Amino acid sequence: MTDNTTDKKKFTYYPGCSSQGSARHLDESLRAIAPELGIELDELEDWNCCGASVGHIGGGQLPNVALTGRNLAHAQRQGRQDVVTGCAACYLNTHGGNEKIKADVNLRRKVNDALAAGDLSYDEDLRVRHMCEVIVNEVGVDKVKERVTKPLTGLKVAGYVGCQTVRPFANTDAGGEYDTYDDPAFLDDFTEALGAEPVPFQHKTACCGGSVAVMSPDRTLHLVKNILEEAKQAGADVISTPCPLCQTNVEMYQEQINEKFGTDYNIPVVFYSQLMAVAFGLDAKKDAALHRNTIAPEKLEELATGRGEAKPRGAEPASPAAIGRD
Amino acid sequence: MTVAPPDTSTKYDLDFAKWVYENIEGGDKLALCMQCGVCSGSCPIGVQMDYGPRKLFMMIRAGMKEEVMTSSTQWNCTSCYRCVVRCPRSVPVTYILQDLAAKSAELGYAQKTNENVNFARSFWWSAKTFGRTDERLVTALYYFSFGLKEGYQRGLANLKIALNFVKRGRMHIGLPHRIKGRRQLKAILAKAEEIAKREGLH
Numbered sequence: 001m002t003d004n005t006t007d008k009k010k011f012t013y014y015p016g017c018s019s020q021g022s023a024r025h026l027d028e029s030l031r032a033i034a035p036e037l038g039i040e041l042d043e044l045e046d047w048n049c050c051g052a053s054v055g056h057i058g059g060g061q062l063p064n065v066a067l068t069g070r071n072l073a074h075a076q077r078q079g080r081q082d083v084v085t086g087c088a089a090c091y092l093n094t095h096g097g098n099e100k101i102k103a104d105v106n107l108r109r110k111v112n113d114a115l116a117a118g119d120l121s122y123d124e125d126l127r128v129r130h131m132c133e134v135i136v137n138e139v140g141v142d143k144v145k146e147r148v149t150k151p152l153t154g155l156k157v158a159g160y161v162g163c164q165t166v167r168p169f170a171n172t173d174a175g176g177e178y179d180t181y182d183d184p185a186f187l188d189d190f191t192e193a194l195g196a197e198p199v200p201f202q203h204k205t206a207c208c209g210g211s212v213a214v215m216s217p218d219r220t221l222h223l224v225k226n227i228l229e230e231a232k233q234a235g236a237d238v239i240s241t242p243c244p245l246c247q248t249n250v251e252m253y254q255e256q257i258n259e260k261f262g263t264d265y266n267i268p269v270v271f272y273s274q275l276m277a278v279a280f281g282l283d284a285k286k287d288a289a290l291h292r293n294t295i296a297p298e299k300l301e302e303l304a305t306g307r308g309e310a311k312p313r314g315a316e317p318a319s320p321a322a323i324g325r326d
Numbered sequence: 327m328t329v330a331p332p333d334t335s336t337k338y339d340l341d342f343a344k345w346v347y348e349n350i351e352g353g354d355k356l357a358l359c360m361q362c363g364v365c366s367g368s369c370p371i372g373v374q375m376d377y378g379p380r381k382l383f384m385m386i387r388a389g390m391k392e393e394v395m396t397s398s399t400q401w402n403c404t405s406c407y408r409c410v411v412r413c414p415r416s417v418p419v420t421y422i423l424q425d426l427a428a429k430s431a432e433l434g435y436a437q438k439t440n441e442n443v444n445f446a447r448s449f450w451w452s453a454k455t456f457g458r459t460d461e462r463l464v465t466a467l468y469y470f471s472f473g474l475k476e477g478y479q480r481g482l483a484n485l486k487i488a489l490n491f492v493k494r495g496r497m498h499i500g501l502p503h504r505i506k507g508r509r510q511l512k513a514i515l516a517k518a519e520e521i522a523k524r525e526g527l528h
Contacts, residue, residue, distance in 0.1 A: 168407040181408075212371070
C-alpha cells in the first residue's frame with residue numbers, strides 16, 4: 001500500500017466558478033480523494049472564470065482567450081507542474097486556449113500584449129489536464145481499486161460522461177489520449193474499481209443541453225429526459241458524471257421534466273468523485289458532500305454510513321467523522 | 327416537365343464565402359466540407375435549427391449572407407463537439423458555429439430577444455466585473471433582460487430549484503465571490519478588446 005505522504009504528484013489546481021456554487025460537491029470530493037490517489041492539489045492563485053461556452057459571444061474571442069491567459073500566467077508563477085481541473089468547461093477552455101496559444105505565434109503575442117497591461121506574461125508551455133485523464137494516466141485505475149475500503153457492492157451506476165470531458169480532446173496527443181469520444185470506458189472502469197456495477201448506458205456521451213439548457217430549458221428538456229429514461233430502464237440507482245453542468249442539468253430539471261412529460265423520475269445524480277470518497281471510506285458529508293445533492297442518493301448514503309463492512313486501512317481509522325457510524 | 331422559376335427574392339453576396347473563410351475561426355477549413363451530413367446527423371438539437379450545419383455551410387458557399395447570419399443554427403449549438411470529432415474532413419464545425427454566433431451578435435444580426443446573446447452578455451458582465459461567474463446574478467440579470475414581467479415569470483418557474491440550491495449550500499447568500507486582481511483583469515480585457523479591434527484573433 002502506498003503511503004499518502006510519499007510518492008505524491010503536485011498539480012496546480014483550477015477549481016472553476018461552479019466550485020463555489022452549483023458544483024461545490026465536485027470540488028469538495030475531489031480535494032478529499034486527491035491525497036488518497038497520491039495527488040497534491042495546489043490551488044491556482046486568484047484564478048478567474050474560464051469563459052465557459054458563451055464568453056466569446058459576450059466578450060469577443062480574444063478577450064475570452066485572455067481569461068485563460070491570465071490563469072496560465074498565474075499558474076506559471078506557481079511552477080512548471082501541470083495544471084489540472086475537474087470541470088469540463090474549464091478544461092475545454094483552458095486546455096483548448098493553451099493549445100491554441102502554443103500553436104499560434106500571433107495569438108501568443110496578442111495574449112501576452114494583453115497580459116502585459118496587467119503586468120503578467122505567459123511564456124512557459126504548461127500542460128493543462130482533466131482530472132479524469134490524470135486518474136487514468138497518472139494514477140491508474142488499479143490504484144483507485146487499491147484504495148477502496150468500502151466497496152459499493154450492489155450499487156447500480158449509469159455512467160454519464162457527457163460531452164466536453166472527452167470531446168474534443170480525450171483522444172488527442174495533448175489531451176493524453178485517455179479515451180475515445182463516443183464510447184469512453186473510463187467512467188465505467190471507475191465504477192467497477194469501486195465495487196459498484198456499471199449498467200449498460202448508450203447515452204453516456206449524449207448532450208444534456210449544456211448552457212442552452214440553463215438559458216432555455218424548453219429547447220433541451222427532452223435531451224435530459226432521454227438520459228433519465230435510459231438510466232431508469234437500466235435500473236440504475238444513481239447516475240454518475242464528471243461534469244458540473246451535466247450534474248446540475250440532469251438533477252435539477254427532473255421535476256420540470258415530470259411535469260412536462262408526465263414521467264416520475266427521481267434519480268440521484270452524483271459525481272464519480274463522490275462515489276470514490278464513499279468507497280475510500282471517507283466522510284459522507286465533509287468529503288463525499290452527499291448532502292449537497294438535491295435528490296438524495298439514499299443507497300449511496302447507506303453504503304457511506306457504514307452498513308457495509310469496512311476493511312481497516314493502516315493504523316488510522318478509516319473515517320472517524322463518518323455520519324451515523326456505529 | 328415544368329421547371330420552377332428561379333427565386334429572385336434571395337440576395338446572394340458572392341464575397342460572403344470568402345469573408346467567412348478569412349474572418350470566422352476555422353472558416354478556412356470550410357472548403358473541405360463534402361456535404362456528407364455527419365455533423366447535422368450528430369447534432370443533439372439539430373432538428374430545432376433553421377438549417378443543420380451541413381446546409382448552413384452550403385448556404386455560406388452560395389453567398390446567402392442574410393439567411394446565414396440571421397439563422398437560428400449558431401444559437402442552437404450546445405457545444406457538444408460531436409460534429410468536430412466525427413467530421414471525416416476535420417472541419418471544426420462547433421468552432422465555426424460559435425464564431426458565426428459571436429460575429430452575428432457583434433454585427434447586429436441577432437435580435438434583442440435572442441436568449442443566447444442576452445445570456446452571454448449577463449455572463450460576461452459577471453466575469454468581467456468579479457472575475458468569476460456568479461450563477462445567481464448571471465441568471466437574474468439574464469431573466470430580467472427580457473423585461474420585468476418575463477423576468478418574474480422565468481424566475482418564478484425556477485424558484486424551487488434556486489431554493490433547493492440555497493438549502494444545499496450550492497447557491498450562497500451574500501456578496502459575489504470576487505478575485506483580488508479585478509483591476510488587473512479589467513486592464514487585460516480592455517487591452518485584449520483593443521487588440522482584437524485592430525488585428526482580430528489570429
